[in-house]
Amino acid sequence: MGALSPAGRARVATVWLGGCSGCHMSLLDLDERLLELAPRLDLVYSPLVDAKLFPEDVEVALVEGAVCSEAHVELARRVRARSRLVVALGDCAVTGNVSALRNALGGALPVLERAYLDPGNLQPQLPAAPGLLPRLLDRVLPLHQLVPVDLFLPGCPPHADAIHAVLLDVLAGRRPALQGKVRFG
Amino acid sequence: MTVRTLTLDGEPVSAREDETILDLCREHGVPLPTLCHLEGLSAVGACRLCLVEVKGSPRLQPACTLRAEEGMEITTSSDRLRRYRRQLVELLLAERSHVCAVCVANGRCELQEVAAAVGVDHVRYPYRHPVTALDASHPRFVLDQGRCILCTRCVRVCDEIEGAHTWDVAGRGAGARVVSDLASPWGRSDSCTACGKCVQVCPTGALFEQLQPAGGGVKRREFLTFRTRAREQGPWGR
Numbered sequence: 001m002g003a004l005s006p007a008g009r010a011r012v013a014t015v016w017l018g019g020c021s022g023c024h025m026s027l028l029d030l031d032e033r034l035l036e037l038a039p040r041l042d043l044v045y046s047p048l049v050d051a052k053l054f055p056e057d058v059e060v061a062l063v064e065g066a067v068c069s070e071a072h073v074e075l076a077r078r079v080r081a082r083s084r085l086v087v088a089l090g091d092c093a094v095t096g097n098v099s100a101l102r103n104a105l106g107g108a109l110p111v112l113e114r115a116y117l118d119p120g121n122l123q124p125q126l127p128a129a130p131g132l133l134p135r136l137l138d139r140v141l142p143l144h145q146l147v148p149v150d151l152f153l154p155g156c157p158p159h160a161d162a163i164h165a166v167l168l169d170v171l172a173g174r175r176p177a178l179q180g181k182v183r184f185g
Numbered sequence: 186m187t188v189r190t191l192t193l194d195g196e197p198v199s200a201r202e203d204e205t206i207l208d209l210c211r212e213h214g215v216p217l218p219t220l221c222h223l224e225g226l227s228a229v230g231a232c233r234l235c236l237v238e239v240k241g242s243p244r245l246q247p248a249c250t251l252r253a254e255e256g257m258e259i260t261t262s263s264d265r266l267r268r269y270r271r272q273l274v275e276l277l278l279a280e281r282s283h284v285c286a287v288c289v290a291n292g293r294c295e296l297q298e299v300a301a302a303v304g305v306d307h308v309r310y311p312y313r314h315p316v317t318a319l320d321a322s323h324p325r326f327v328l329d330q331g332r333c334i335l336c337t338r339c340v341r342v343c344d345e346i347e348g349a350h351t352w353d354v355a356g357r358g359a360g361a362r363v364v365s366d367l368a369s370p371w372g373r374s375d376s377c378t379a380c381g382k383c384v385q386v387c388p389t390g391a392l393f394e395q396l397q398p399a400g401g402g403v404k405r406r407e408f409l410t411f412r413t414r415a416r417e418q419g420p421w422g423r
Contacts, residue, residue: 094307095278097286103314104282144307152306156286183301185285185292 003059003084005042010059010171013045014089015079017072018099018140019065022157023090024048027062029160040171058083060170062153062163066092066099067141071134080147085170089163091156091184093143098156100140108136151176154184191257200253207235207248215261218270218299220277220388221336222249225409226345231337234270234299237261245269270303279310280359281317282331283389289402290390296334313359320365322372326384326394328363333391335361339383346412351377363391382408 003011016024024047030037044058045051054075061083067076080086091097102111117124127133143149153166162182169176189200193209200209205228210217220232230247237248240258248261260266277283277296285291317330337354340363344350351374355364365371384392385405393402 088307091286095284096312097284100312100314101282101284103312104316142307142312145311149307154306178306179304180301182306183285183297184283185288185294185297 003057005044009039010041011044011055011057012041012167013054013058013061013079013083014043014048015045015054015061015063015065015075016047017063017065017076017093017143018068019090019092020098021047021064023062023064023092026090026155026157026160027163030164031160033160033164037167037171041167054078054082056082060085060087060167062087062089063093063143064089066096067137067143067146068099069134069136073137073146076143076146085150086143086147087151087153087166088143088149089153090158091154094152094154095184096140096142100142103140107138109138112136151178153178154182156185158182189253189255191253191255191259193259194261202253204253205249206237206246206251206253206257206259209253210235210248210261216302217248217261218302219249220295220299220334221338223338223342223386223406223409225413226338226341226386229337229341231335233273234303236266236269238263238266267303271305274300274303274305275308275310277334278305278308279312281313281315281333287399288332288390289393289397289399290332291400293400293402293404294390295388315359318362320371321395322370323374323377323379324372324395325379326371326381326392328365328371329391329393330362331391332389333363334389335363336388337363338386338388339363339392342382342386342409346409347378347380347382349376349378349380352383 005011014024014027043049044055061079063079063086067073088094092099105111112126116126153162155162166176187202189202191198191200193213193215198209198213207217207222218234220234222228228249230250233247235248236245238260239246278300283296285297288294320328340352340354343352351365352363354361355368356362365374366376371377384394390402
């Protein structure tokens, strides 16, 4: 095991790209098992903790969501560069899933127009705040089509048992074997 | 009747002259993934998942359309076959819009099952995200082309069992589509009897009953078992 905190605990991160946060809900579904895992790892970055920047020297990063915006591209690259093991967590990260449904429409604009310029909207305007609001990509990508991914954990969401098994294997320095235990959807 | 002897993954087996290699695999519990094959319908070798190696032949052959012959040496599982099967499923997933999470067949889909069985945990090819049509013109059923894998089970059941031949395939390659009548909306089909057999045999969520939620599509295929038994045991021998 590479990335350990001073207290000897594995440095673990979870990342939320373009997804519904359901994979993180599934992570929380580990319930009591979270308490068993807590002494063995440091959650150094996650939507569930208050770290603003993705830190250096992370042992394992669980990444939920597809790559949908320029901010996702930047974050996913940083995650890859700073993590020993990158896990695509759930169908959006693995396949694009619901997040990528808009790809068939030919770009981000038709979706934005449908949402913000709908005739029913009293103040129709496209959201724009350069430097603050990241631009949406015209083509949503699964994580592995942007950066190399070490492990795929499909499911919408992946079952808490599967996430637990992966975390236990990773903490023990084993390579998780998931064939036959997981499926899309 | 002549009995043929051959080897299946090194094990000696015997076959009747009307048996295929897939029949033998099923009989001997040899796992072989299939998608287009369905007991009770003719075999067409469309999905290529049941490809096997035949000693002495440079080409791989689909087990479902391969007659068992005297002295054959069949290999059903090798690194090459496993690689090809995985690749085939990945290409199927990349070709149209298979979004399991919001599909009526989620949890009951044969493509989803086969993907898990052959070890597809991600797709290495870029997804095509094609614009596909959804035909909801029929009063009871819906066709979502985005989920079709062109297995032609619907075409065969409609022709061979129902005798209506409403469905067929138009176009070529990635542009191929199942069409009703002469590519007119399903709801306006003169030949469709609304029997629903196509919906029951569809391996994915491409054909489904209206108003079913995600994961709600249950397939009822008893009518095929009935037909198969009737053929084997004489008419209406239930």
